[in-house]
Amino acid sequence: MSIKDRIHHVQQTIAQATSRAGRQSGTVNVIGVTKYVSVARTVEAVEAGVLHIGENRWQTAKDKWDYIHEHTGAGQATPTWHFIGTLQRNKVKDIVGKFQYIHSLDRLSLASAIQEQAEKLDVTVKCFIQVNVSGEQSKQGMSAAEVSLFLEQLQQYPRLLPIGLMTMAPFELEKEETRLVFRQLRELRDELIAKGNGKCTVTELSMGMSNDYEIAIEEGATFVRLGTVLIGTEEDE
Numbered sequence: 320m321s322i323k324d325r326i327h328h329v330q331q332t333i334a335q336a337t338s339r340a341g342r343q344s345g346t347v348n349v350i351g352v353t354k355y356v357s358v359a360r361t362v363e364a365v366e367a368g369v370l371h372i373g374e375n376r377w378q379t380a381k382d383k384w385d386y387i388h389e390h391t392g393a394g395q396a397t398p399t400w401h402f403i404g405t406l407q408r409n410k411v412k413d414i415v416g417k418f419q420y421i422h423s424l425d426r427l428s429l430a431s432a433i434q435e436q437a438e439k440l441d442v443t444v445k446c447f448i449q450v451n452v453s454g455e456q457s458k459q460g461m462s463a464a465e466v467s468l469f470l471e472q473l474q475q476y477p478r479l480l481p482i483g484l485m486t487m488a489p490f491e492l493e494k495e496e497t498r499l500v501f502r503q504l505r506e507l508r509d510e511l512i513a514k515g516n517g518k519c520t521v522t523e524l525s526m527g528m529s530n531d532y533e534i535a536i537e538e539g540a541t542f543v544r545l546g547t548v549l550i551g552t553e554e555d556e
């Protein structure tokens with residue numbers, strides 16, 4: 320399937336899931352995850368209209384970022400970049416200033432490093448707090464119970480804008496268990512908003528990948544992160 324056909328297929332699937340859930344159309348942002356593919360395929364995706372690009376390591380993102388920034392002319396849309404992988408403090412300097420969104424904020428020491436670099440470059444960074452809803456050992460993220468205090472502590476880092484929550488559902492779960500993970504993230508966001516007296520900025524939900532994005536959308540996802548189904552893998556090139 321060409322990227323154009325893939326985009327069409329994903330858009331239809333999203334429209335159906337959105338409508339099943341009684342949500343308004345156009346409320347789901349699609350991030351094309353390009354970590355499996357080449358610079359050429361990434362450029363093809365951007366030219367076909369993928370406006371959000373997700374990468375999980377600077378090492379695999381660098382050539383794509385550089386190429387797109389060197390070759391995008393005036394008047395052409397540049398994509399918005401999302402960092403979706405585990406982030407080490409010593410990699411923060413590679414990411415801040417290039418990626419507008421970080422989906423994997425999960426500790427204060429990381430927030431402090433992002434603040435420092437963002438101040439240096441005079442930018443702000445939109446952040447999702449990564450939550451390990453399922454409690455699975457291998458998954459990154461803080462527990463749901465820790466998020467409220469973490470948000471208060473983040474106020475000392477004004478260069479970070481906490482805009483939402485992010486989670487990954489364990490891969491091997493049954494559909495209805497996956498749904499529960501996503502639902503819990505939505506309920507956590509709703510609680511934070513209710514407690515925030517109109518001040519809570521955490522409104523977005525980054526959840527859903529190729530194998531579970533329909534469920535995530537039914538449960539309220541506002542950003543889905545799609546690699547295999549939308550962009551493809553090495554085998555599709």
Ligand SMILES: *Cc1c(COP(=O)(O)O)cnc(C)c1O
Nearest residue numbers: 352375403528529544545546547
């Ligand atoms: C790789 C990755 C994705 C995309 O995975 P697919 O299953 O190929 O859609 C989404 N989110 C994160 C955090 C990832 O690392």
